[in-house]
Amino acid sequence: MLTSRTALVVADEAPAGPPCAGQVLHEQTVPRHLVHRAAVSEVFLTDLRIVDDTTFSVGAQWPRDHSFYRLPSPHRHDPMLLAETIRQAALVIAHQVFGVPLDWKFMSHETNYQITTAGLALGARPADITLTVTCHDVKRRGAKVAGMGMDVTCHRDGRQIGSGSVRWSCVTAAAYQRLRAGVGDRVPPPGTPAPSAPPVSRGLVGRDRSRDVVLSPHDRRGSWLLRIDRRHPVLFDHPVDHVPGMVLQEAARQAAALLLGRPGLVPAALRFTFDRYVEFDSPVVVTPVRRAPATTGALGVGVEIEQDGRVAAQGLMDMRIVD
Template sequence: MLLTHVRPVAPARPALTTTVAREYVHRAAFSEVFLSGWRSTGQDTFVVTAQWPRSHSFYLSEHGLHDPLMLCETIRQTLPLLTHTSYGVPFGHQMSWSHFSYELSPGARAMCITNAPAEIELHVTASDISYRRSVPVAFTMDFQVVRDGVPLATASTRFGSHAPVLYQRLRTGRADVDRMFAGAPEPTAPATPSTVGRDRVRDVVLTPTDQSGTWQLRVDTAHPVLFDHPVDHVPGMVLLEAARQAVHALEPGRIGAVPVSMDALFHRYVEFDSPCWIKTSSTAPHSGGGRCVNVTAWQNEELVFFAKVATAPLA
């Protein structure tokens, strides 16, 4: 008699979710990786997924909203992810911003904190890609950011990718990460946290001066988020945070104004070994009772960074 053994059907396993490898987004701490996946949707088009926690140690969740600079960091992480995974840029290449902008969707309803982490989709289009010896060296990327199908923001960036030998040449003796990072001076005295919209001294990136509308950039290389790993210059995210804090300091008593848009140009690397001065200049009204402020950064009497920041009060 022939017996047939029938194996029981195993129950379907649920789809499992994790973050992308930290190496893809140039972060050292697993906890600072916001991206959870990506897929190609066509020639130079992609969907990248991310998750925002309801609370973060640095990107503060205030007034029921996620921090717009968490959006900036999420987009920043997308750049190395896609260049490594989809364009074959090797690890060890250094990336640098030349332009970055974002604008929250009107009303910013998708920025609201709910009783669950925020699931984010970034619809990315890459264009104007320059190559050197078949390896991409410069990109433009445009973003449509949605949450649960609701528009959250748009963003655009232009950035370069430098091979180690070219980066050494570009940095003219400053590319030794260990030496430059170890030689960074102690952080200068912080502004009062509430003046710049912060709760803790460690998160303050501005030092007061005796000149109105002018601060010294405060660089604390021990900060666990802004300096997640050793670098040879001040990261671009520190400059975006400095712009946000400088605008807040113009009206420190104002509650509930958020940076709804920022348009930034990165002209030069900001070095550790000389002071960098953050200045606010012309301001103008912005729709809905907000304002637009120009923020510049100067080092060794050269313009190194510019940002136009628009704020709006909470609806």
């Protein structure tokens, strides 16, 4: 059996070997293919260790600055780093522990997180993060795992700073091709120019670059159009045949800022469900509304994401100010 430290240096497209027990390390990232990333710079996970048959420790590190996951505040990490870390943790456990083949396709059905303001503090060094992940409701298709739920607690410097969960399923590459038959003809080719629709003003959504704005004005009052730039190096790290869930969550975050008129607010808690794939070839409407928050002192915003007259995804965020 390879140790976890050994597994990290295995060639990028080879199996990295099963994880072992022990305390997680934060020395280097896991192989990028295990978290479905093309750029090494977008890999936040550093280690995976076994606690018991259903519980695992995952190491991660959050950079002091990131090209996309960043806030106007110079003192805090972007809470969406936790959302991406949970996404990556689900993938590495699926592949390394449950043996899901690397060419199988994943579908996220539900995801959520919540994090404390103190947990977002920007220190003198990158933040070393440890996730404890408990797997439950494991679904199988024959001998293969076909999906499960995962509950997550997030620790930093020995203190719990957040939690979350994710529910996902997966299918073989052949089954995915059947499921998505005909979609390939609707996907813009690589190198497609940036969208012609103008972005909303970057300052209104807490961004300092227009290329990071994912919303455009819409004729319907109180709604915006999803602005898809498939050349974005983070949101579209590699070619895909549908709009990724992290893009939809970012659209919800920016729509909440527009609704509240307060771009300095951040989603300290987020709950999202995904009902269907969001395609590239028809308009996507993002509509935020005020909702009751789940936590005291926050401003609650619900967001619906519609395409072709049907809800494709929806979320609820607790927006807070961080200094």
